[in-house]
Amino acid sequence: SIENFIMQNEKRLASDYLNKFAKLIRMILDSSRNELVPVAKDMEALQLYIDLEQLRFGNTFSYKTYVDPDLLNGDYRVPSLIIQPYVENAIVHGLAHSEGKDLNLAVTASLENDKIKYEVQDTGVGRKKAQEYNRQNKPQHKSVGLKITEDRINIFNNKPSDNDSVKFTDLYDGEGKPAGTKVEITIKSI
Numbered sequence: 001s002i003e004n005f006i007m008q009n010e011k012r013l014a015s016d017y018l019n020k021f022a023k024l025i026r027m028i029l030d031s032s033r034n035e036l037v038p039v040a041k042d043m044e045a046l047q048l049y050i051d052l053e054q055l056r057f058g059n060t061f062s063y064k065t066y067v068d069p070d071l072l073n074g075d076y077r078v079p080s081l082i083i084q085p086y087v088e089n090a091i092v093h094g095l096a097h098s099e100g101k102d103l104n105l106a107v108t109a110s111l112e113n114d115k116i117k118y119e120v121q122d123t124g125v126g127r128k129k130a131q132e133y134n135r136q137n138k139p140q141h142k143s144v145g146l147k148i149t150e151d152r153i154n155i156f157n158n159k160p161s162d163n164d165s166v167k168f169t170d171l172y173d174g175e176g177k178p179a180g181t182k183v184e185i186t187i188k189s190i
Contacts, residue, residue, distance in 0.1 A: 002017050046065075046084055114188065
């Protein structure tokens with residue numbers, strides 16, 4: 001993306017992208033020293049990642065985040081970038097493949113009893129169409145990122161792999177056409 005901005009003589013965009021990328025890398029390196037990071041720090045890193053992807057895809061989607069103030073004001077800690085792969089999946093496989101106009105990404109984090117519940121929702125092409133696209137354009141590619149992340153969540157939650165820590169819901173419009181995907185991720189609160 002940086003190279004593309006430079007080649008198109010988009011110096012300001014290249015500089016913005018490079019600065020955000022450098023900040024994200026610094027945050028990731030800082031977080032890698034700790035098993036857990038404050039929720040606010042993790043959401044800040046996620047925000048930088050989303051900003052980079054929005055620049056990369058030419059601002060073709062809007063996004064909003066909501067974090068429960070109790071999570072931000074408390075001393076809650078989570079595994080670093082635990083929901084980033086789900087956000088990446090929503091952007092790269094759902095939103096990027098869509099030709100729709102009002103594309104949206106919403107990320108929420110809320111405290112529910114003794115759990116932290118994340119929700120990642122997009123208005124992209126949906127999982128079925130994204131899978132078809134990947135079969136046609138990347139037939140040799142075998143995705144393991146979401147499985148590794150789900151395993152990481154289950155280890156963190158001290159639960160077997162057959163629990164309901166990660167739940168996918170295919171979304172449809174009023175006419176029954178795919179209208180995106182919602183992923184709910186639940187982790188224990190610490």
